[in-house]
Amino acid sequence: MQTLIKKDSFRRDLISRRKSMEVTDMRIVLLGAPGAGKGTQAAMIEEEFNITHISTGDIFRDNIRDMTPLGIVAKSYIDKGMLCPDDVTINLIREALVSPKVINGFILDGFPRTLVQAQTLDKLLTENNIELDFALNIIATDESIISRISGRRVCPNCGAVYHIVYIPPKVENICDVCNTQIIQRDDDTEETMRKRLETYHHENVPLVDYYQKKCKLVEIESTHGVHENWHKLKKLLEGYK
Numbered sequence: 001m002q003t004l005i006k007k008d009s010f011r012r013d014l015i016s017r018r019k020s021m022e023v024t025d026m027r028i029v030l031l032g033a034p035g036a037g038k039g040t041q042a043a044m045i046e047e048e049f050n051i052t053h054i055s056t057g058d059i060f061r062d063n064i065r066d067m068t069p070l071g072i073v074a075k076s077y078i079d080k081g082m083l084c085p086d087d088v089t090i091n092l093i094r095e096a097l098v099s100p101k102v103i104n105g106f107i108l109d110g111f112p113r114t115l116v117q118a119q120t121l122d123k124l125l126t127e128n129n130i131e132l133d134f135a136l137n138i139i140a141t142d143e144s145i146i147s148r149i150s151g152r153r154v155c156p157n158c159g160a161v162y163h164i165v166y167i168p169p170k171v172e173n174i175c176d177v178c179n180t181q182i183i184q185r186d187d188d189t190e191e192t193m194r195k196r197l198e199t200y201h202h203e204n205v206p207l208v209d210y211y212q213k214k215c216k217l218v219e220i221e222s223t224h225g226v227h228e229n230w231h232k233l234k235k236l237l238e239g240y241k
């Protein structure tokens with residue numbers, strides 16, 4: 001339950017830089033295991049700090065729904081049950097990063113997942129004169145993730161995420177945002193989660209290492225209580241503002 005700040009000197013630099021530039025926005029990459037509560041925390045960061053939550057899941061959903069040229073390409077792969085190629089994903093991220101919506105900053109969630117993607121993202125950011133403030137890694141144990149996932153429910157219509165104990169909707173089983181009946185995803189089982197976590201750890205170690213070497217890594221430990229986590233995270237981020 002202790003907040004870990006990996007690079008104190010980096011943090012001080014960042015604070016003084018922000019003060020001298022009178023900048024209040026933040027550009028953050030969000031890392032963390034599937035089921036570590038990233039989406040929830042990202043939504044709370046978006047609201048509190050007035051920066052845009054860029055979720056790759058939402059980008060895909062929105063582009064497919066609006067039938068944009070990239071959305072049509074993405075859908076052709078998804079319909080065949082194939083993974084979308086990296087260049088399609090990267091083009092979608094590029095558009096999101098230069099959108100007027102992110103003028104106050106952003107928290108990027110769902111990308112990068114691999115070291116290669118992190119390097120690609122750096123190129124994208126450099127090309128567009130965007131500087132990343134830090135990568136926020138939300139740490140949780142596999143066991144806590146698995147117990148959390150079993151209670152997870154999602155809205156099939158708008159993508160909102162709930163938990164039967166920790167983040168219940170106001171009306172049982174009904175999405176607060178769009179009134180659709182929420183569901184448990186087929187892959188939210190323990191067996192699937194263990195496999196996903198194995199892949200995640202394999203890819204995430206070099207990713208965390210990458211941001212640490214660039215002195216851009218900030219880590220926070222996630223526990224069961226959403227509000228407890230938020231309290232810690234808010235305090236941490238206020239230090240950067």
Ligand SMILES: [Zn+2]
Binds near residue numbers: 178
């Ligand atoms: Zn909904």
